[in-house]
Amino acid sequence: MSPALLIVMGVSGCGKSTMGIALAKALGGSFQDADDLHPKSNVDKMSAGHPLTDADRIPWLTLVRYTAEQLSSTKTEGDNIIVIACSALKRSYRSILRGLSPESPGYLLPSEQSHSFSKSKSELRSPYTEESREEPSPSSDNRLKTYFLFIDGPRELLLRRMVARKGHFMKETMLDSQLTTLERPVLSPDSNEEGVDASLVEMML
Numbered sequence: 353m354s355p356a357l358l359i360v361m362g363v364s365g366c367g368k369s370t371m372g373i374a375l376a377k378a379l380g381g382s383f384q385d386a387d388d389l390h391p392k393s394n395v396d397k398m399s400a401g402h403p404l405t406d407a408d409r410i411p412w413l414t415l416v417r418y419t420a421e422q423l424s425s426t427k428t429e430g431d432n433i434i435v436i437a438c439s440a441l442k443r444s445y446r447s448i449l450r451g452l453s454p455e456s457p458g459y460l461l462p463s464e465q466s467h468s469f470s471k472s473k474s475e476l477r478s479p480y481t482e483e484s485r486e487e488p489s490p491s492s493d494n495r496l497k498t499y500f501l502f503i504d505g506p507r508e509l510l511l512r513r514m515v516a517r518k519g520h521f522m523k524e525t526m527l528d529s530q531l532t533t534l535e536r537p538v539l540s541p542d543s544n545e546e547g548v549d550a551s552l553v554e555m556m557l
C-alpha cells in the first residue's frame with residue numbers, strides 16, 4: 353500500500369501539533385511539524401507580530417509538500433502514514449499541500465501573490481467557483497494521497513490556550529489575523545465534526 357499524508361490543519365493554538373503527534377504515535381506513522389520548516393525570516397516576522405503573506409507562505413508550503421514526498425519515498429512496508437501539522441489556512445495553500453502545481457487545473461490563484469504563470473488566470477479552470485465549492489483531488493498519477501483533519505473552535509478557547517502557552521513565538525495578538533485568513537474547508541455530508549474543546553481522545557475517535 354502506498355503511503356498517505358494526513359495534514360492536521362487549523363489556526364495557531366488549535367492543537368495541531370498535539371493532535372498530530374498523538375495521531376502519528378497511534379497510527380505508527382511519522383510526524384513533521386510544518387512550523388519547523390519555516391525559514392527564519394517567517395519566524396522573525398511572526399515573532400514581531402506581523403502576519404505572513406502569500407509570498408511568505410507559498411515557498412514554505414512547497415517545501416512542506418516536498419518534505420512529505422521525501423518522507424513517503426523512504427517509507428517501509430507497514431509504515432504507511434505521514435502526519436504533518438500545518439496551518440493550511442487557505443484553499444489555495446491546501447492545493448499546494450496536495451501536490452497540485454500552479455499549472456494544475458485544481459490550483460486557485462492566491463489573492464495576494466505576484467507570481468507569473470505560463471497560463472493566464474482565465475485559462476486556469478479553478479474548481480473553486482460558486483458552483484463548485486468542493487476542494488479538488490490530486491490527479492490520479494499523484495502517488496501520495498493527501499487528507500486534511502481540520503481542528504476548529506471558538507475564538508475565546510483558542511485565545512485562552514495561546515495565552516496559557518509559554519515560550520512560543522506566536523503570540524495571542526496574532527489570533528485574529530489567523531482567523532481572518534482562514535478559509536474553512538468545505539465538508540462533505542458524511543464528514544465527522546468534532547470541536548476544539550473535545551478532549552484529545554474524543555477528537556481521535
Ligand SMILES: Nc1ncnc2c1ncn2[C@@H]1O[C@H](COP(=O)(O)OP(=O)(O)OP(=O)(O)O)[C@@H](O)[C@H]1O
Pocket residue numbers: 362363364365366367368369370371387437513514516517522548549550551552
Ligand atoms: N485537546 C486539547 N485539550 C486541551 N488542551 C489542548 C488540546 N490540544 C492542545 N492543547 C493545548 O493547547 C496549546 C496549543 O496546542 P498546540 O501547540 O498543539 O497547537 P498548534 O495548533 O500546534 O499551535 P501552533 O500552530 O501555534 O504551534 C498547547 O498548550 C496544548 O497543550
Ligand SMILES: O=C(O)[C@H](O)[C@@H](O)[C@H](O)[C@H](O)CO
Pocket residue numbers: 363364365387404409438439440441522530
Ligand atoms: O500560516 C501561518 O500563519 C503559520 O503557519 C502560523 O499558523 C504559524 O506557523 C503557526 O500557527 C505557529 O504558531
